[in-house]
Amino acid sequence: MKTYQHWINGAHSAPASGEWLDTEDPYRGEAWARIPRGNKEDADLAVAAAHHAMHHGPWSKMTASERGRILRKIGDLLADPKNAQRLAEVESRDNGKILAEMHGQLKYLPEHWYYFAGLADKVEGAVLPVDKPDMLAMTYREPIGVVAALTAWNSPLMFFTIKCAPALAAGCSVVLKPSEFASVSSLEFAELTKEAGLPDGVINVVTGLGTEVGSPLVEHPDVAKITFTGSDKTGAKVYEAAARTMKRVAMELGGKSPNIVFEDADLDQACVGAVAGIFGAAGQMCTAGSRLLVQNSIKEKFTERLLGMARDLKLGDPMKPDTQIGPIATPPQYEKVLHYIGVAKAEGARCILGGEPATGPGLDGSQFVQPTVFTDVTNRMQIAQEEVFGPVLSIIGFDDEEEAVQIGNDVIYGLAAGVWTRDIGRAIRMSKALKAGMVWVNTYRAYSFLVPIGGMKQSGLGRESGIEAINEYLETKSVMISTESGAPSNPFLQR
Numbered sequence: 001m002k003t004y005q006h007w008i009n010g011a012h013s014a015p016a017s018g019e020w021l022d023t024e025d026p027y028r029g030e031a032w033a034r035i036p037r038g039n040k041e042d043a044d045l046a047v048a049a050a051h052h053a054m055h056h057g058p059w060s061k062m063t064a065s066e067r068g069r070i071l072r073k074i075g076d077l078l079a080d081p082k083n084a085q086r087l088a089e090v091e092s093r094d095n096g097k098i099l100a101e102m103h104g105q106l107k108y109l110p111e112h113w114y115y116f117a118g119l120a121d122k123v124e125g126a127v128l129p130v131d132k133p134d135m136l137a138m139t140y141r142e143p144i145g146v147v148a149a150l151t152a153w154n155s156p157l158m159f160f161t162i163k164c165a166p167a168l169a170a171g172c173s174v175v176l177k178p179s180e181f182a183s184v185s186s187l188e189f190a191e192l193t194k195e196a197g198l199p200d201g202v203i204n205v206v207t208g209l210g211t212e213v214g215s216p217l218v219e220h221p222d223v224a225k226i227t228f229t230g231s232d233k234t235g236a237k238v239y240e241a242a243a244r245t246m247k248r249v250a251m252e253l254g255g256k257s258p259n260i261v262f263e264d265a266d267l268d269q270a271c272v273g274a275v276a277g278i279f280g281a282a283g284q285m286c287t288a289g290s291r292l293l294v295q296n297s298i299k300e301k302f303t304e305r306l307l308g309m310a311r312d313l314k315l316g317d318p319m320k321p322d323t324q325i326g327p328i329a330t331p332p333q334y335e336k337v338l339h340y341i342g343v344a345k346a347e348g349a350r351c352i353l354g355g356e357p358a359t360g361p362g363l364d365g366s367q368f369v370q371p372t373v374f375t376d377v378t379n380r381m382q383i384a385q386e387e388v389f390g391p392v393l394s395i396i397g398f399d400d401e402e403e404a405v406q407i408g409n410d411v412i413y414g415l416a417a418g419v420w421t422r423d424i425g426r427a428i429r430m431s432k433a434l435k436a437g438m439v440w441v442n443t444y445r446a447y448s449f450l451v452p453i454g455g456m457k458q459s460g461l462g463r464e465s466g467i468e469a470i471n472e473y474l475e476t477k478s479v480m481i482s483t484e485s486g487a488p489s490n491p492f493l494q495r
């Protein structure tokens with residue numbers, strides 16, 4: 001069993017506590033590696049390294065173009081098939097995400113690094129038209145400072161990338177604290193950035209429990225920005241703690257996204273989108289289309305079609321190429337998914353597929369849940385309001401566009417939404433009416449490094465990907481310079 005260290009100041013660093021945590025392979029149900037159990041001392045060390053790198057080290061003296069070149073090299077290393085294969089396997093082992101999906105992700109992640117590599121030297125301030133004749137007014141766009149990135153277990157390499165690439169392009173340095181349930185891929189990736197020529201201390205990774213090593217990062221006076229991906233409950237705690245020192249905050253939280261199918265949709269396409277939207281990654285996605293809103297005129301027919309497809313999904317070893325659904329990543333999450341299935345049954349939703357732990361050859365002893373579909377769900381039920389983060393779909397009927405919007409928006413979240421229709425006018429009307437940071441029309445789960453994503457309402461604050469992402473790590477400074485010679489005649493008059 002491999003024992004990992006923190007990654008601080010460009011080197012391995014043993015935990016100050018002298019303690020490690022086991023990290024489990026959710027498919028095999030056994031510990032496969034040990035990660036450091038970090039504490040405040042480790043957090044302080046990592047922040048000191050990041051602070052030094054940002055303010056005194058070579059990073060602080062590099063031009064934006066030089067920073068961009070390093071980011072490009074990181075992309076190249078990530079694209080190297082040897083590294084991609086190793087990182088994909090490590091993450092799949094750590095959180096049970098199927099290897100096929102990891103391969104797809106690893107093919108795409110370098111594009112994020114290349115995009116922000118190119119953006120690094122396109123950050124421009126402005127010279128402002130000013131109302132004072134003897135004055136020059138300008139703005140600088142400056143890196144915000146040391147960033148603490150706290151991430152969830154479902155896609156650690158993706159979170160590493162979509163937070164660190166724009167932060168580094170802006171000139172910031174980062175201390176990353178991945179989830180204690182899946183830290184290994186982040187530790188391995190951080191080490192790779194050194195090979196790309198990233199100066200020591202620019203990216204640091206400390207691991208351990210949120211309360212023991214995450215919280216000291218949030219409270220640290222030398223951390224300027226928190227970027228968090230995780231549950232809304234923890235997000236609210238982190239937001240409150242960050243407010244005490246007025247830190248800048250970005251929050252990527254939960255969702256209860258509506259995937260809305262109209263009677264005029266291409267139903268084959270919509271069916272694939274509905275299935276992929278909830279059963280992909282075993283439903284462990286913040287953007288899961290967990291509420292399937294189907295127009296009542298086609299509800300019965302569409303439900304049959306969907307069941308036909310969902311019944312055939314192949315559960316199994318995430319490393320096998322034909323597996324479509326892997327295990328639930330963590331024991332508490334497994335319990336949570338089963339709990340919500342129980343809640344849905346108790347509140348009168350009708351279970352028409354699954355609804356139990358999945359067992360059988362290749363599944364026993366692991367945390368598998370059957371792809372589960374509930375119908376007769378009303379939007380006021382807990383199963384329609386709360387995030388399950390598992391392979392559990394709720395089908396809700398609607399009569400017309402107005403009702404679809406009303407139900408779609410009737411949750412505390414606003415992360416994503418799907419609309420399936422052939423009517424272009426309806427597609428546009430729906431995309432405007434839905435309160436969600438991302439609306440997909442005739443597709444679901446489409447992402448791009450060029451397109452911002454983030455939450456409305458209680459799904460979060462701030463945006464990742466696209467140009468907006470770099471602005472999350474920049475702050476505007478205004479500069480006013482007097483061009484007048486000699487002393488003003490009355491120093492107390494406002495100029």
Ligand code: NAD
Nearest residue numbers: 151152153178179210211214215230231234252253254286
């Ligand atoms: P979580 O909130 O339990 O943990 C997230 C991170 O915060 C972990 O690294 C954890 O150790 C840390 N943490 C916990 N307590 C802390 C504290 N007091 N101070 C500082 N850090 C602390 O979330 P999770 O269970 O790992 O992830 C699942 C959740 O993530 C789901 O709700 C899902 O919707 C959300 N998520 C959101 C997005 C998005 O982009 N919107 C993407 C993926 C996952």
